[in-house]
Structure formats: C-alpha cells, structure tokens
Amino acid sequence: MVWIIVIILILLFLFFLILMTRLTVIIDLLHVGDDDHIKIKFRAWLGMIRYTISIPLIKVDDEANVIVKQEQKIGDENSNKKVKKGKEKITPEEEVKAIHDVKEILQHVVGLHKIVRRFLKKVKVKEFEWHSQIGIGDAAHTGMLTGLVWSIKGGVVGIVSQYMQLHTTPIISITPEFNVYCSRTKLQCMIQFRIGQAMLAGIQLIKYWKGGRPKLKTKPFSFFAN
Numbered sequence: 001m002v003w004i005i006v007i008i009l010i011l012l013f014l015f016f017l018i019l020m021t022r023l024t025v026i027i028d029l030l031h032v033g034d035d036d037h038i039k040i041k042f043r044a045w046l047g048m049i050r051y052t053i054s055i056p057l058i059k060v061d062d063e064a065n066v067i068v069k070q071e072q073k074i075g076d077e078n079s080n081k082k083v084k085k086g087k088e089k090i091t092p093e094e095e096v097k098a099i100h101d102v103k104e105i106l107q108h109v110v111g112l113h114k115i116v117r118r119f120l121k122k123v124k125v126k127e128f129e130w131h132s133q134i135g136i137g138d139a140a141h142t143g144m145l146t147g148l149v150w151s152i153k154g155g156v157v158g159i160v161s162q163y164m165q166l167h168t169t170p171i172i173s174i175t176p177e178f179n180v181y182c183s184r185t186k187l188q189c190m191i192q193f194r195i196g197q198a199m200l201a202g203i204q205l206i207k208y209w210k211g212g213r214p215k216l217k218t219k220p221f222s223f224f225a226n
Contacts (some may be wrong), residue, residue, distance in 0.1 A: 019196030021045065024126075031185040044195075050074070111208050119193075119201040120163040127190035128160065128170040134184075135177030146176045165190070 049212040051074055114193040130153060135142050157170045
C-alpha cells in the first residue's frame with residue numbers, strides 16, 4: 001500500500017513538473033531570392049531537452065507545386081541524431097483542400113478567437129529581430145516599396161505586442177537597394193510558454209468543439225505521418 005502511494009505521488013509530481021515546464025521556441029526564417037530556409041527549435045529544462053525541425057528549401061516549380069524538404073533532429077542543431085528526413089510536393093489542388101480544412105475546423109470550434117487570445121496573452125516574446133533588403137531595379141518604385149514594407153512590419157509588431165507579452169524591444173530594419181533587384185529577409189523570434197498553458201488551451205478547444213468529426217480533405221504529409 002505504501003509503495004502504491006509513493007508511485008502515485010511520484011506520478012503526480014512528474015505531471016505537475018511537465019505542466020510547469022517552460023518551453024522555449026525559436027523560429028528562424030531566412031529568405032534569399034528564390035530560396036527559403038525555416039528552422040524551428042524547441043528547448044526545455046535549461047536546454048537539456050532540444051528538438052529541431054529544419055525546412056531547408058521551399059520553392060515553387062513550373063507547375064505551381066510547392067516543394068518542401070524537411071529534416072528533424074533531437075539535441076543540438078549540430079547533432080547527428082536525425083529523426084526524420086523527407087521531401088514533399090504540395091500541389092495547387094492540395095493547397096485548395098488545406099484552405100477548405102481550415103474553414104471546416106474554424107466552424108467546429110465555438111469561441112476559437114477567445115481561446116487562442118487567452119493563450120497568446122500568456123506567451124512571452126523574448127527576442128524579435130527582422131531585417132530585410134529589398135530592391136526592384138528602379139529607385140522610385142523601390143522607395144515606394146520600402147515604405148509599404150515598413151508599414152507591414154510596423155503592423156506585425158503592433159499585433160505581436162497586442163496579443164502577446166513583448167519582453168524585448170523589436171529590432172527591425174529595411175535596407176533599400178535602389179539600382180538592383182534584391183529580395184532578402186531574416187526573421188528570428190524567440191517565444192516562451194508553459195506546457196500546461198498549451199494543454200489547457202487544447203482542452204478548451206475540445207470542450208468547445210461542436211458537431212461531429214470535421215470532413216477534412218487533406219492528408220498528412222509523409223514525413224509527418226511516418
């Protein structure tokens with residue numbers, strides 16, 4: 001009987017520890033011309049637990065198919081412990097189906113905006129840097145485009161500060177290249193939240209789910225499903 005109580009207490013302690021664990025998510029996006037690189041890192045327990053998802057290439061072929069390569073690793077980003085590696089082609093038809101699925105899910109959740117907003121209010125933004133170089137070969141049009149991009153970046157920062165806890169001063173810059181064509185962007189963002197807060201949001205989504213199972217048209221990508 002004593003051992004059963006001890007085991008229950010240990011399990012409760014571990015469950016409480018998981019709930020209180022602070023998860024750090026680092027999003028690193030690099031865009032240079034036609035090449036895009038997205039890396040998402042997950043860290044917990046002072047870096048003892050690390051997981052990296054790397055999407056080194058996103059491009060569109062001649063038939064408007066989106067080509068995605070993905071690599072997942074456990075541990076440091078320089079680690080050789082590769083968990084999954086795959087390549088996926090997303091056709092325009094699948095993109096349309098994905099839009100349908102998003103609408104289908106939104107229709108099944110009552111108060112989705114409130115649930116998401118409550119969760120985002122608990123998310124802390126610890127780092128936010130966004131640097132860009134743009135140019136379209138014409139000085140006047142490049143100047144107009146630069147002003148537009150400044151407006152977009154200002155709007156994004158405003159949304160982030162409104163919906164999340166901004167614990168840093170955002171660093172943003174735009175370098176216009178007036179005489180050449182140039183398209184480069186580097187975005188790095190670090191956010192933190194407790195796993196228990198994410199679990200609570202998930203439970204609320206299930207609680208306020210209405211209707212039966214949504215009729216989704218898309219299928220999971222192979223490197224997610226394996």
